[in-house]
Amino acid sequence: MLFLIPQSIHAALSGDLASHWGNGSVPSLIHPEVVWPAIFHHDNGWIVTDRSPPIDPETKRPLSFLDTPTELAHEIWTKSIEGAARISPFAQYLIAEHFMSLREHSHAADTPAGQRFVHKYEELCDTWRDNWESRHPLCNDQEVKLAIEQLRFFDWFSLWLCLDERTEPHTFEETPAHLPLTVTPQPEDTMQVDPWPWNTDHLHVAVGGYLVPDRDYEDTDDLLIEMNDWCRMEWLFVPAS
Template sequence: MVIVRPHQAPSGESLLYLIPQSVHAALSGDLASHWGQSGFLPLVHPEVVWPAIFHHDDGWIATDNAPPVDPETKRPLSFLNTPTAEAHSIWTKSIQGAARISPFAQYLIAEHFMMLREHSHSADSEAGQLFLSKYEELCETWRDRWEERHPACDDQDVQLAIRQLRFFDWFSLWLCLAERTESHTFDETPQELSLTVIPQEDGIFVTDPWPWTVDEVHVAVGGWLVPDRNYDDTEDVLSELTDWRRLSWRFVPK
């Protein structure tokens, strides 16, 4: 449970919406489904790239099931504040788990996490450098294995696949992290075409241009509503996981 979203009840009570990181990743896979219109290319090798997007955060499942408490805030620990060493351990589980999909899935997920580390404050730390050097070497091996089987997959395709995974990851996080009430334009999309979403009532987003091949897209996540209070430990958080709620969104063309 590592996406922590503030929520205010109709009564005025402050709550936290805890969305499992693995559920967010599944949402990113749902958003990637039926993609590829209005200048946006379909997923590269979807038999690999789609499950890689869907499962790129599977390493978080154990943490989702036993959310730790941030020692400073006394709230469930957000993925944004997860210590570097713990993040590396979780990312490694995601990368290792992707072996059941393909070496290319391992490559894409590892590249994604390497980029996250490279753009973080801990990129130059000893732990950061060890993580990056380890996976730079492994990524070369995984990509070589993939290209031996799929020689037609050139560097342009590979780079597009990485951009697709990263875009849908961010699209999903953007939905999960807060209630969206203002128009937003995604400028860093896989084709570097702008995509604007305009919130309406009841979770509807008018979307321009229309990037999916279906008439509308309906997606959802589930999470727990818990009191916004100090927590002693994981057991204290688990004792409050009694109110499971669903968030849903519907995207429609302009």
């Protein structure tokens, strides 16, 4: 069976992981009134696509976000960035910086489409940041860098949970606290975390997705026939000691 987790649900998990983050030894979210909703909604551009997932013509399986064609990815990312305008120009800045980084480190970085995307948002990001800083003059480069790091970290943390069943300990070497974070799976979907980064004594999170047969699919309509079993995955994070 395949478990199809919509990208917007993965992003919501990123936001849940960011909730209650920080406890003195680990820095809290910077400007949480903007950074938290930016994390939570950074993949909202996927909502329409996830309702009718494309099929990979080679594998005959639902197309992974990792293999999304360049132009389609840019279209989806653009929707996410434009949608963040309802949050703040700083949210647009953060999400655009996040996607530009993904493109710059991808196989399409040097393609004409990749270059157009990056150049377009480099200019817009300058405008959005200037807009934000004109209203928040005390926001400095260090805070901006931390905000970007926090979005990227929680995005990866969520993906790590969603992409596979985790049975071995994993250490996140690059964290917003610049402090390695080790997650050790335990029975019954419990995860021990060392050091403990949240300001609660435990954290319970979950995602939903469609459970579909692992078979060849002719097209999206063929897949939609099978997308009727909505399931849930959940994790309980607890301190390591």
